[in-house]
Amino acid sequence: MVSNGKGFQRAAHVVMILLCVFCLFPFVLLISSSITDEMTLIREGYSVIPKVVSFDAYKYLFVSSKAIARGYKITVFVTVIGTLVNLTFTTLLAYPLSRKDLPHRSFFSFFVFFTMLFNGGVVPSYMMWTQFFHIKNTYAALIVPNLMMGAFYVIMMRTNFSSNIPDAVIEAARIDGAGEWRILSQIVLPMSLPIIATLTLLVGLHYWNDWVNGLYYISKYKYYSIQVLLNRMLQDVQYLMSSSGAAGMDSMDSAIPATGIKMAVAVVGALPELAVYPFFQKYFVKGITIGAVKG
Amino acid sequence: MKNEKQNNARPAVCLRAKNRRYRPLYAMMVPGLLYLVINNYIPMAGIVIAFKQVNYKAGILKSPWVGFKNFEFLFKTKDALTITRNTIGYNLVFLILGPLLAITVAILLNELKSKMAKKVYQTVILVPYLISIVVVSYLVYALLATEAGFVNNSVLGAFGAEPVSWYSEAKYWPVILVLVHIWKGFGYSSIIYYAALVGIDRTCYEAAAIDGATRWQQILHITLPGLKSTIITLTLMSIGKMFYSDFGLFYQVPMDSGALYDVTNTIDTYVYRGLMKLNNVGMSSAAGLYQSFVGFILVLTANLVVSKISKDDALF
Amino acid sequence: MRRFLALAIGLCMVMTVFAGCGGSGEDPGEKQDPGKEQDAAGSAAEGSETAENAGQTVGEEGGESAGEEGESDGWDYDFSDRPHYTIKIMMFGDANSEDCDAVAAKLSEITEEKLNADVELTRVGFGSFETQLNLALSSGEELDLFNPHAMGLTTLVNNGQVMELDGLLDNYGKRLKEEISEEDWKCASVNGSIYTVPSNKEKAHGIGFVMRKDILDETGVKVEDIKDLDDLHDVLVIVKEKHPELYPVVTNYGSLFYSLPVDPLGDSNYLGVLQDPYTSSDLTVENFYESDFYREICERMFRWSKEGLIMPDASTNSEGAKQLIQAGKGFGQFINENPVTETERSVACGTEMVYWEYRQPVSMTSDAAYGMCISENSGDPERTMALIELMYTDPEVANLVINGIEGMHYQVIDEENGIIDYVDGQDMSSVGYSRYPYGWPNQQLSMIWNGYSADMWERYREYNESAVQSPAKGFIFDNTAVLNEITACSNIVGKYNNALLCGSLDPAEAIDKFNAELYDAGLQAIIDEKQAQLDAWAQNN
Known part of the structure; x- marks a missing residue:
């Protein structure tokens, strides 16, 4: 196992993918909260998949x-x-x-x-x-x-x-x-x-x-x-x-x-x-x- | 006599020649050193503020000296023990776990064959570093809020477990804070270690492989020694910051919740809470000086130890 | 070589102690001197002549707009013999630089004529205001006028960051002296000298609960029928039954009460208070956290919290109560009352709000000691003082600094009553010049915002006159002698107080532990010091 290159590669990928999920999850939360309708955000809290999608925040940032x-x-x-x-x-x-x-x-x-x-x-x-x-x-x-x-x-x-x-x-x-x-x-x-x-x-x-x-x-x-x-x-x-x-x-x-x-x-x-x-x-x-x- | 004179003169000439040889090197250092003098050393005069009761009307220089009075508040409190314990405790854990994870990741990145995967992983692990700590505190809140939080709702709920009131239960926070700290910082340090890793001569590995060394043996005998000086340097620098703590991590991430103070109060948060309404520059510089001074002593000691063992790796 | 370098660096550092710090110590002093000398020997020479000319030409240009008024309202300060000056103002509340510049330019038109000076206005959002103001005041930066907001006046005085105003007021703030009551001037004084010009805002605060009218109507209870917290509790219980989606009580950025019905003697941590500023004239300083009232309110909130009447995670909430109510998440909040609370909250929450009074308005030092200060670094305190008077007495100036420019930041919608509103297409979040009327010297001269009643300022006057006066009003505590104790106690208060008031900590054990820790940290020393200062103050008043 130790000297098996393939096994090592596979294990390394698993570890890295887990770490990446660990890193990405809050970022996904961040992005989804930025496209959630403001009132929904206050009412329901943050969620991974926005319940009511709204791009108002970005519209505000880039347009107004x-x-x-x-x-x-x-x-x-x-x-x-x-x-x-x-x-x-x-x-x-x-x-x-x-x-x-x-x-x-x-x-x-x-x-x-x-x-x-x-x-x-x-x-x-x-x-x-x-x-x-x-x-x-x-x-x-x-x-x-x-x-x-x-x-x-x-x-x-x-x-x-x-x-x-x-x-x-x-x-x-x-x-x-x-x-x-x-x-x-x-x-x-x-x-x-x-x-x-x-x-x-x-x-x-x-x-x-x-x-x-x-x-x-x-x-x-x-x-x-x-x-x-x-x-x-x-x-x-x-x-x-x-x-x-x-x-x-x-x-x-x-x-x-x-x-x-x-x-x-x-x-x-x-x-x-x-x-x-x-x-x-x-x-x-x-x-x-x-x-x-x-x- | 004449001979002797010549003998005396020769080292002097040599010395001058030698100095001339280093002149370009000194010249290179001029902009950097000058900047340090302006940006760091001259303002260091402000250290006197820690020993004064500042009155700006009179000017800092003419303000009355008060000796060590500004330092008293750091020690004349029962919390002194708690805040020192917390500050050192967390820093020790960070000092060990941080590099451990970062080095592991750096090695894994280095060993991986797929170039594409390498790039993706490297980018993704840096993401947390890019998020402002205040935003991180919102995200942690989104996870841990009692009613709408992700953990209580989706994780504990799924297992049918009772929801936890995270912000009033101190016992979980040492783990949470360590996790948040590592989450935020390991990508950054991994990159530093990775940069040092790719600098290691490939031919060493090739030679080792020919000799039949396994991957673990290669890591143990080539990679880690190759990282030695980087590890030592980074560790020494962290030791210098032993009495400091990341204010955002210990104040904003726990949302300044009183119930958690026993495990979240560090020297920095204590000073902030104590002086927030006081606007007392003397006392806040005293706190900073105290933190620096202890860090300085620790680094001097650690550096001495390092230089005894391996001269070249010492910081100075 | 090494010794030489060490020496050089040592020298460098010693020199910089003088260069760097001397800068702060002497520069401001030197900068002041020319102004003062000019004052004494007014008509010196060419310098002042050119200044005079400049003043005249500007006067001619801007004469039409403000000139006539200026003469009629008894403006009798003459700065035309002084060199032209730029008065620098720093004020809280965000604003775009372009908008600030526009307001400053408009204001300069007036000040050029009256003060022979123009104005530079910087506005900084709350989050960074204290940092930036403190840096400016500590570094000898040129700054004349500012409102320190929540920065304690005593600390500013002890730090030598603000200027003593008595002499300036006598010469350049005569009308201020007349218009502001003797009592308020006492509140603005530290050790017998005046350091701030009290703003003409509400000078008292009541405590109560503001809630959604539509929901209250559904419960069938009238706000007049609510007599005490028990009655309020019953209302909240009904609300919870009928509207399970609402939190009956929400907190504002993590705090349930803005203030509590005692006189904290200027200390936001309530370390040593007068228990009853409403009916008693007793000047005994007591430990608030040991009082029956505190225990009672904490127990009540703990019960409420258990019953689900208070929002979860109340003490760590990072949303404003306004947003929660607006989003249909909250029913009401405890609040400090001012004369227009109901209107203000209704506008903010986007639904009609009704106010229940828990404690009547009371006036304390901190209510009156709020206003403009002159920086110790000011290059021309005289003109700055005159500018404060101008802001306090001239409706055009008062309105300009508060509401901005007509057509840019507001439009008049009712000429007769002077009612204004946002320019079409703008709202609170997009307007370039934020409004904080109470921060400026005299909001009662400014135009009235749409939604508020036209007799608003009349109501302010009545409110201020009818408020109960705390027996310690006028007393300002100097905490220099007990700084160590205060830092230690502040940490302990942070640990327990908010959690107790939000009902998330069981008072049965926590209050005793809380008090034990406070006494350990030296609370008694703070109380004793406060008492001693208060007794001394009482003897002199």
């Missing part, structure tokens, strides 16, 4: 509201620019740190890692970015703070570089007279396509799903990305739930969008990510093999 189309444009723009800059910064920092012979390597690693642990809180960062860089209510506010490079990605990439690229390869290239920039661009990067593709994906997801920067730095509707928009809606409900008894609460819920709309935004926000993902998967195979370089 400019916000979604605008939000999409902003999200795509921010994600593309942000991911490119992030990946450039991350790679440029991770490669030297992956070199075991770099003087003061552990100091710099520590310098990077330390930022994962300690932070001065929101107010000082906010002051930094708004008072000195004036990013409030600009597109930069969705790109620059907190996301443009993170210790997590640097460390992931560094670990991957140092465990997958043998020192001998770099040493050999250096002896051949290649400079560090050339080693990075012509040897390290081609050999690291899987991790680059993975991190591009992860950083891209991070940008796509980010709403915290929007919460802090955006107060104008016209700069709302999809996720900022969605989270503003959700937060309003959370606020109402947490502030029972606050003054004037009676009329406060007038602007709360219907549940179906929230669900529809959640779907609309997540689908494009799933559509792009397969594109990255083709890089999830070994780039140039080490053997080839050695040869």
Whole structure:
């Protein structure tokens, strides 16, 4: 059984299919609730197969509201620019740190890692970015703070570089007279396509799903990305739930969008990510093999 | 004398040459390091807030120092034990179960032959990661609501079991929270591990296969060692976050239900509930600093252990 | 090399302590100074001359619309000798940026002439309002005017985030001083200084139950016949029988009561209260959760819940009561009453609603201490104060900020009574400028929304005059000395209170456990502190 390839394959498929059901079921619930008639949703609760189908939520999003189309444009723009800059910064920092012979390597690693642990809180960062860089209510506010490079990605990439690229390869290239920039661009990067593709994906997801920067730095509707928009809606409900008894609460819920709309935004926000993902998967195979370089 | 001088000079020249050699590497690091200084290190000055009673009129700098007074609320409560226990307990479970599942999935993905299936699985397991935690809390509610919930209605109902009032029964929640956390996060970590896996040299497997190694032996002796440094790195990073908890998971998913506090109250939710109406920046930074500091000590210790065993895998 | 780097980084960090934080500490101060100096040495030189010219030209342009009115209503502040300024307002409630800009532009036409300033208006939805406001106030950002909504006034004062208003009111808010009662000013004061301008809204709240009229009629019970909660219970039982598809009592986003009939002395967690603000003038602070009333109401709700009169999962419900009633899922809810509760709920729920009064309206500090504040970072507090007065006294301005622009956000449907409605094709969810009349200084000058009676504001006045006054009205609690106890107690209140009030926890054991934990967490210290402050306050008043 153990050595039987077919048995193994079959078992693996079973496990993966079960996991996929586990993952998909709530998502199906999400989609079906977004196409359920609003009143039915409140009356009957969520169900896998909508009892009364209604596309009102999507109609509202795409016909009567400019916000979604605008939000999409902003999200795509921010994600593309942000991911490119992030990946450039991350790679440029991770490669030297992956070199075991770099003087003061552990100091710099520590310098990077330390930022994962300690932070001065929101107010000082906010002051930094708004008072000195004036990013409030600009597109930069969705790109620059907190996301443009993170210790997590640097460390992931560094670990991957140092465990997958043998020192001998770099040493050999250096002896051949290649400079560090050339080693990075012509040897390290081609050999690291899987991790680059993975991190591009992860950083891209991070940008796509980010709403915290929007919460802090955006107060104008016209700069709302999809996720900022969605989270503003959700937060309003959370606020109402947490502030029972606050003054004037009676009329406060007038602007709360219907549940179906929230669900529809959640779907609309997540689908494009799933559509792009397969594109990255083709890089999830070994780039140039080490053997080839050695040869 | 002359000789000696030359001998002294040579290492210096070498050193300079060596430094010049690394100059491009340092140059590469400049943008990243600069960004960290601006985005992280300069705002870290805000750590002083934890030791001050902030008055913005006077400015943060001139606000009076209060020593460790802002930290007191974290310890002067009977709940201190519960919240610390919950925070560490859940994190330990996540620390073990999370990678276990993620690595298993990554290996399975790697072993599968069907390219199409591979792609589909990879995409599907990432779905939960894409759903906002607040929306997740609605979905969990849709499953667990007492009257209209899917579990009470369709699952328990089908077996003729009594409906359960999920949001007032604390005993189920440790399991529910772990399930939700894993559900949401395993796809993401699987992808990270998978990326490390495909980096392992194929020729090793080929050689092993020729030597007659079974699949399990290959996994045990090639795959896992190949993942070692990724596992260690990710684990060390999680250890640094030991005293933190995912606020959405512990506050929003249980719908802030009081009956569940014994198993859902963590340091983050405790601080949030305590300070929600107080708007006290000193106390909230104190809480953050406390969490960071403990995480820092834990990571330093763990890193020391790692560097004793395997120098190259240490974080710094 | 290593030592050098360490040194450099150390230096960097030390420097930034000064650069980063100094920014917050000194910048606002510096920014204020020019304004104040200008104030003192008004007609300095060229700067003020150009400002004057600017003021004149704008005055000529906008003169026709607001000019004459301005003179007749006794506007006697002159800012024409000051440099032009932009007053920045932050207000809760979502609005599109374009709509905000349009309202601000319209408002600027008036303020250019009267204040020699234009206006920038930002509106932020409730969910992010507190975060954004707090960041703006903490970072030294330029902000002049805001309504802190549910953020406690004492905390804002203790944090040094709001400006003391006494002097400003004397010079630039004379009419505000006249129009708002002495008593309300006391409610708006912390340690003897005024920090907020009380809004002209309902200044009391009753507690009661609002329910669907059609269903109530079916039961044959008249709302006048309901005398107490026992009678209400009987109604609910009939409703449940006749309409099994309805939950007789629904909760609003997980809470059954908006407030309870005691004076919590400004503390939403009810840690130390005056038991009877209605009939007694006793100023003894007591533990609410130990009172017979609390036990009685929890037991009652527990029974109701057992009988199926309260919706399941009441305490974790993430829908509004309004939506549940609208969807034909709920019969009624407990609510805080204002002068127009029945109309307001009927409009919101899309069916006629009727209100049963459980407790008469009572006025407490928190009812009156709600209104506009001036940020400590304000670059020109004088003009900001004058703007508040303008909003409070000028019907055009009051209506503009509350209802938006005619033809864009509303249309007049009844000229005579000044009744307005949404523009054709728009409704509550699609209008670009959300309405929260009570948040602005004077809703009683704004036009009346369709569905509400034309004598609405008259009813507000009567309501405010006839309300019972809590003996502690005017007292504001400063919690600085007992912060640790409050954080601990807040967590315990969160654990028990809502579940008890929603009837999902058996009070027989829970109340005792609840109180034991509260005392463990230092409730007595909070009560003692409140009592001491209240006694001191009573002596001075």
